[in-house]
Amino acid sequence: MHTDVHQHLWPQALVSALTWRREAPLLRRSGHDWILRLRDEPDCAFDPAAHDPEERARLLRRDGVDRALLAMSSPLGVEGLPREEAQPLLDAHNSGLLELGGPFGVWGAVSLRPPDPADVDALLDAGAVGISLPAGALSGPDGVARCASLLERLERRDAPLLVHPGPGPWRHWRPQAYAESGAPLWWPALTRYVADMNAAWHAFVAFGRPAHPRLRVVFAMLAGGAPLHAERLTARGGPAGAIADERIYYDTSSYGARTIDAVVRCVGIDQLVYGSDRPVVDVGATAPLGAAAREAMVGANVARLLGEARLAVAS
Amino acid sequence: MIDLQTGRDLTREELSELVADLAARPDEWRHLVDHDPDVRTYEQLLRDEHVAVWLICWMDDHDTGFHDHDVSCGALAVAQGTVVEERLALGGPPASRRLGAGQALHFAASDIHRVAHGGDGPAITINAYSPPLWRMGAYETKPSGELQRHSISYAEELRPLGVR
Numbered sequence: 241m242h243t244d245v246h247q248h249l250w251p252q253a254l255v256s257a258l259t260w261r262r263e264a265p266l267l268r269r270s271g272h273d274w275i276l277r278l279r280d281e282p283d284c285a286f287d288p289a290a291h292d293p294e295e296r297a298r299l300l301r302r303d304g305v306d307r308a309l310l311a312m313s314s315p316l317g318v319e320g321l322p323r324e325e326a327q328p329l330l331d332a333h334n335s336g337l338l339e340l341g342g343p344f345g346v347w348g349a350v351s352l353r354p355p356d357p358a359d360v361d362a363l364l365d366a367g368a369v370g371i372s373l374p375a376g377a378l379s380g381p382d383g384v385a386r387c388a389s390l391l392e393r394l395e396r397r398d399a400p401l402l403v404h405p406g407p408g409p410w411r412h413w414r415p416q417a418y419a420e421s422g423a424p425l426w427w428p429a430l431t432r433y434v435a436d437m438n439a440a441w442h443a444f445v446a447f448g449r450p451a452h453p454r455l456r457v458v459f460a461m462l463a464g465g466a467p468l469h470a471e472r473l474t475a476r477g478g479p480a481g482a483i484a485d486e487r488i489y490y491d492t493s494s495y496g497a498r499t500i501d502a503v504v505r506c507v508g509i510d511q512l513v514y515g516s517d518r519p520v521v522d523v524g525a526t527a528p529l530g531a532a533a534r535e536a537m538v539g540a541n542v543a544r545l546l547g548e549a550r551l552a553v554a555s
Numbered sequence: 556m557i558d559l560q561t562g563r564d565l566t567r568e569e570l571s572e573l574v575a576d577l578a579a580r581p582d583e584w585r586h587l588v589d590h591d592p593d594v595r596t597y598e599q600l601l602r603d604e605h606v607a608v609w610l611i612c613w614m615d616d617h618d619t620g621f622h623d624h625d626v627s628c629g630a631l632a633v634a635q636g637t638v639v640e641e642r643l644a645l646g647g648p649p650a651s652r653r654l655g656a657g658q659a660l661h662f663a664a665s666d667i668h669r670v671a672h673g674g675d676g677p678a679i680t681i682n683a684y685s686p687p688l689w690r691m692g693a694y695e696t697k698p699s700g701e702l703q704r705h706s707i708s709y710a711e712e713l714r715p716l717g718v719r
Binding site (some may be wrong): 483508509529536 | 560562599602603605639687689690707708709710711713
């Protein structure tokens with residue numbers, strides 16, 4: 241079984257619900273195009289054709305990948321909306337994806353206002369492989385504490401957590417005046433996303449791990465490169481050994497040979513899993529470190545992350 | 556996983572002591588022994604910032620080929636059976652040594668060697684690297700005699716294809 245742990249696919253019901261919204265996140269028609277408006281990112285084009293399940297399945301077959309795990313596009317900020325606003329969007333997302341079946345698995349998305357472990361149970365019972373949370377919700381000791389009931393339930397159910405870039409409800413970034421600043425579309429992805437993922441990783445190893453010793457977590461986009469700072473973490477008195485945590489995994493989304501290899505040097509090949517972030521970016525299911533490394537990242541390591549196989553290493 | 560907190564990289568002499576000690580304590584790893592006639596099998600006994608320790612099971616004809624360890628030094632101790640180590644030499648036969656149970660050797664990052672099963676039944680070695688093995692050089696001799704170095708991820712060694 242070869243798996244891509246990180247893709248996004250917006251079900252029609254979610255797209256429809258976003259077009260009815262009056263405040264961001266929303267979708268608007270502009271001539272023949274769709275425009276996606278977020279609260280604190282530049283407007284961008286949205287292509288419904290990129291979210292066609294049949295085409296997505298075809299791309300999986302092309303890449304020799306058997307399964308894609310679909311996650312909420314957390315930069316939308318849905319998880320942090322007031323629950324009565326969030327729930328229709330979350331339901332449209334979760335139900336629409338869980339109905340797909342075939343080569344698709346689902347990371348369930350939950351409301352954070354307030355976090356409710358019953359949501360975790362309901363999604364796992366409905367077939368989700370685990371739960372995703374926005375990095376902004378976990379980017380400090382307070383966030384980890386507020387999400388504790390969700391993390392505890394995941395740990396008890398032996399199900400993994402995906403940490404994905406996105407804002408949390410209790411840490412508001414000042415909306416950027418993108419139109420005036422001239423910032424390009426990639427600006428948030430290289431600044432706030434990286435900072436949030438880095439903060440979430442450090443918060444998890446410092447506060448989350450002691451409270452949830454058996455929870456398996458996968459950080460998207462190599463956790464913003466957080467493990468590369470391990471020497472500095474140790475020098476500053478942080479938790480030494482964080483990079484040797486066997487239950488923390490890193491998806492490779494958007495990265496290539498140099499950065500993946502650098503993270504392998506820090507955490508070892510057994511902790512990396514293949515995630516493409518399709519359709520946001522798509523570097524294809526390449527093997528930048530060789531066939532054996534690819535096999536580990538799409539196969540054996542994913543099986544351990546999902547609890548489908550025991551640790552291959554001695555434990 | 557064995558418990559070891561060094562807090563720093565180890566020298567090859569220290570690694571040699573570590574693997575010799577572990578090789579003499581089979582209760583720590585006996586349950587992980589798994590010989591496969593087709594390929595060497597590996598179990599990682601430890602990995603932290605500074606040291607990685609593996610258990611390797613060998614059978615007839617298993618041979619690493621000549622390789623280096625890029626920036627890691629290492630050591631190997633034989634717990635069972637026999638292995639043969641050769642150091643690459645230009646213009647002459649490789650320097651060869653045979654190691655039986657209870658014997659150990661160590662190597663610098665710059666050493667180029669190969670290790671092969673030495674016959675006499677299945678063998679077990681304990682190997683340690685510091686810092687943990689990352690990239691390796693695999694050496695190939697072309698028919699013309701040219702020696703070529705291929706840079707490979709350590710995954711090719713630790714998680715070779717075809718292993719269950």
